[in-house]
Amino acid sequence: MKLAVVLFALVTAFPLAGYAQDDTAALNFLVVKDYNGKPIRNAAVVMHQVSKNGKQERGGPELKTDADGKASYDGVPYGKLRVQVLADGFQTYGADYDINKPTMEITVKLKRPEGQYSIYDNHASDKDKKDDSKPQ
Numbered sequence: 001m002k003l004a005v006v007l008f009a010l011v012t013a014f015p016l017a018g019y020a021q022d023d024t025a026a027l028n029f030l031v032v033k034d035y036n037g038k039p040i041r042n043a044a045v046v047m048h049q050v051s052k053n054g055k056q057e058r059g060g061p062e063l064k065t066d067a068d069g070k071a072s073y074d075g076v077p078y079g080k081l082r083v084q085v086l087a088d089g090f091q092t093y094g095a096d097y098d099i100n101k102p103t104m105e106i107t108v109k110l111k112r113p114e115g116q117y118s119i120y121d122n123h124a125s126d127k128d129k130k131d132d133s134k135p136q
Contacts, residue, residue, distance in 0.1 A: 023078040026103045029063070029071045031085055034109040039069025043087035043110070047073065050080035050096060085110065 031043045048060040063071040078099050083106065085093040090110035097106065 024075045025099050026074040028105050030107045031065050031069045034111045040087050041067050045071050046084045048082040
């Protein structure tokens with residue numbers, strides 16, 4: 001009788017084991033310089049789940065890239081994921097990804113900051129305009 005109970009439990013438990021698996025993915029990140037493809041060490045890779053209405057959830061894991069510019073994380077639930085990458089001396093990167101496969105490779109190419117224009121700087125054209133407006 002005990003053997004029958006054990007066999008019944010095993011037969012019913014194994015088919016359900018397949019359904020008990022949740023859909024999660026393993027993500028592998030590679031962070032490189034945009035202009036030469038060399039890896040960026042110690043870049044922060046921050047992941048946030050995105051709700052169905054497009055809002056970013058609070059919290060989320062933060063990874064650091066190794067000397068080869070690589071970082072990985074296992075157990076990311078399927079769905080929308082917002083990825084931000086920050087590194088000293090580079091522009092912040094941000095994008096949303098649809099996590100829908102058991103393993104995903106994500107390559108991020110970081111750019112150097114671009115020159116910025118300020119309204120407070122003196123520009124040659126501004127000086128010329130001021131000189132023309134003076135009475136002679």
